[in-house]
Amino acid sequence: MGNHILAYDLGTGGVKASVFDESGKSLAECFVAYDTRYPQGGYHEQDPQDWWNAVAASTRRLLQNPSLDGGDILCIAVSGHSLGVVPVGKDGELLSHNIPIWSDSRAVKQAQGFFSRIAPDEWYLTTGSGFPPALYSIFKLMWMKEHLPEMYAKTARFIGTKDYINYRLTGKLCTDPSYASGSGVYDLKAWGYRQEYIENSGVAAEKLPEIVPSTALLGRILPEVARDLGLGENIQVACGGVDNACMALGAGCVADGMAYTSLGSSAWIAVSGGEPIVDVRYKPYVFTHCIPGMFVSSAAIFSAGSSFRWLRDTVCRDLLSEKEPYDAMTRLAAQSPLGANRLIFNPSLAGGSSLDKSPQIKGGFIGLQLGHTQSDLIRAVMEGICLNLRIALDVMAGYITLSEEMLLVGGGGKSRFWRGLFADTYNKTILETNVGQDAGSFGAAAVAAVGVGLWKDFDLVPRLHVTKSRVEPVKENSARYTTLLRLFKRIAEVQAEIGEMIEQTDWE
Numbered sequence: 001m002g003n004h005i006l007a008y009d010l011g012t013g014g015v016k017a018s019v020f021d022e023s024g025k026s027l028a029e030c031f032v033a034y035d036t037r038y039p040q041g042g043y044h045e046q047d048p049q050d051w052w053n054a055v056a057a058s059t060r061r062l063l064q065n066p067s068l069d070g071g072d073i074l075c076i077a078v079s080g081h082s083l084g085v086v087p088v089g090k091d092g093e094l095l096s097h098n099i100p101i102w103s104d105s106r107a108v109k110q111a112q113g114f115f116s117r118i119a120p121d122e123w124y125l126t127t128g129s130g131f132p133p134a135l136y137s138i139f140k141l142m143w144m145k146e147h148l149p150e151m152y153a154k155t156a157r158f159i160g161t162k163d164y165i166n167y168r169l170t171g172k173l174c175t176d177p178s179y180a181s182g183s184g185v186y187d188l189k190a191w192g193y194r195q196e197y198i199e200n201s202g203v204a205a206e207k208l209p210e211i212v213p214s215t216a217l218l219g220r221i222l223p224e225v226a227r228d229l230g231l232g233e234n235i236q237v238a239c240g241g242v243d244n245a246c247m248a249l250g251a252g253c254v255a256d257g258m259a260y261t262s263l264g265s266s267a268w269i270a271v272s273g274g275e276p277i278v279d280v281r282y283k284p285y286v287f288t289h290c291i292p293g294m295f296v297s298s299a300a301i302f303s304a305g306s307s308f309r310w311l312r313d314t315v316c317r318d319l320l321s322e323k324e325p326y327d328a329m330t331r332l333a334a335q336s337p338l339g340a341n342r343l344i345f346n347p348s349l350a351g352g353s354s355l356d357k358s359p360q361i362k363g364g365f366i367g368l369q370l371g372h373t374q375s376d377l378i379r380a381v382m383e384g385i386c387l388n389l390r391i392a393l394d395v396m397a398g399y400i401t402l403s404e405e406m407l408l409v410g411g412g413g414k415s416r417f418w419r420g421l422f423a424d425t426y427n428k429t430i431l432e433t434n435v436g437q438d439a440g441s442f443g444a445a446a447v448a449a450v451g452v453g454l455w456k457d458f459d460l461v462p463r464l465h466v467t468k469s470r471v472e473p474v475k476e477n478s479a480r481y482t483t484l485l486r487l488f489k490r491i492a493e494v495q496a497e498i499g500e501m502i503e504q505t506d507w508e
Helices: 048-062 108-114 120-127 137-147 149-154 161-170 195-201 223-229 243-250 305-314 325-333 374-397 416-426 436-452 475-504
Strands: 004-010 014-020 026-033 073-080 086-089 155-159 217-220 236-238 259-263 267-273 285-288 295-301 344-346 364-366 405-409 429-433 467-471
Touching (some): 004 161, 014 048, 014 436, 026 436, 048 161, 048 223, 073 161, 073 436, 086 149, 086 161, 120 195, 137 149, 137 195, 149 155, 161 236, 236 436, 243 267, 243 285, 243 295, 243 436, 259 374, 295 374, 305 325, 344 475, 374 416, 374 475, 416 429, 416 467
Parallel strands (some): 004 073, 073 236, 259 405, 405 429
Antiparallel strands (some): 004 014, 014 026, 217 236, 267 295
8 A cells, every 4th residue: 555645625506526645745636526406496406326426436536547546545534625514424325416515595484594593693602603594514404304304303413515515435424623613512612512502403413423523534445435436445535524624724824813715616815823713793704724723714695606617607608618618718718807997896706705794695797888808707706706706804903913815726726817817806915836736635635644643733834835926916906906895885785775775676
């Protein structure tokens, strides 16, 4: 057996499988997409079987690389998108193929019922749960108990997204502190479930998974799974972590005040620290870090890359035949001037975060005229995402002094045009490093490396970052985006009010 690490970054849009050597160098990677279904308003569902199929497919594709051998893998770890509630039966059966993912907001009434018994601000300050409450796992479980009582009764454990992959790999049902901290019943300072909140939810405590450290080894991969995937049978599986924590780790945020921007399906600005950043005004959301005793505090928008993907699949269908449709889109965006010819786009296609006046805010183009082109629409979407994240940046800067340089990771970070837009809207130097899009999988790999004993601790992670490019802000552009930001904020306030009206209107 060798000393390679196999890491999976289970994201909203698909899974990235990566192999790293013991020094942290990326040897190979593979991405396999899966779909999200939207059967009705507020419902955002995925099938856990699709996650597993993507994990299996990406693993097999990786091992087609002649330089890789399944027998060289020493350990596996998974980073997974948050707030998952996968029901596993007493016999180990997956009990539903329609799982509400993190952005699913159906459980509004359940959250309201909970807060008739528990003070909302006290709950937030205890849990750091700064997303709209209905998104958190406990309220989804309350919804399932009410609307799917038979399935709820049959469920032995409700586990997270990455925990389901761990279960398929090892047969173990458990989670780690970083994932549990998104349950809505986790006490950040106590580093464990808060029994008072569980009791008030009405959800049986035994249905929540046991919490073990992120670096804990769950055991060896199941022999039949190893054979199916082409892996060795002695591979250990570490518990891993939630995507926010793994990405923070992979981005090198291992000390107080270190920050990064993640640009993926959703997007956020995150800061690591020994204390959670909680404030009832803007409600930064907090997950515990994969590093014991640390936290990752963030402000987010819910539909960044997914808004861009929506644009690709609707407005830019003519570009789908291109080898790289997103590259074709950014080339067109570059043909439109700053401000997209007075066109503004709000990317709240998945609802609002704590930064918004209402979680019911709807996305949309404002200022659309007959003269606008496809290039204008593309640029407006990209600028809208940047401006929305600038709001998040300003919120986090109100709590902690941020560097004049900002690391950009995630899928959008590979685009020079994107990095230029962020430099100008943030008025900061944007850094690209060798980690790039691999921050989530690199963080998971670091968890595995420490768990299996390849690395003593996480201090090596920042030293493995090598700067590939620096994009400086253009002073004149930054000034113009500051003006546009004021307009963007005002439009967002009105859109939030309209979103409330839409939800309160009887459409039948």
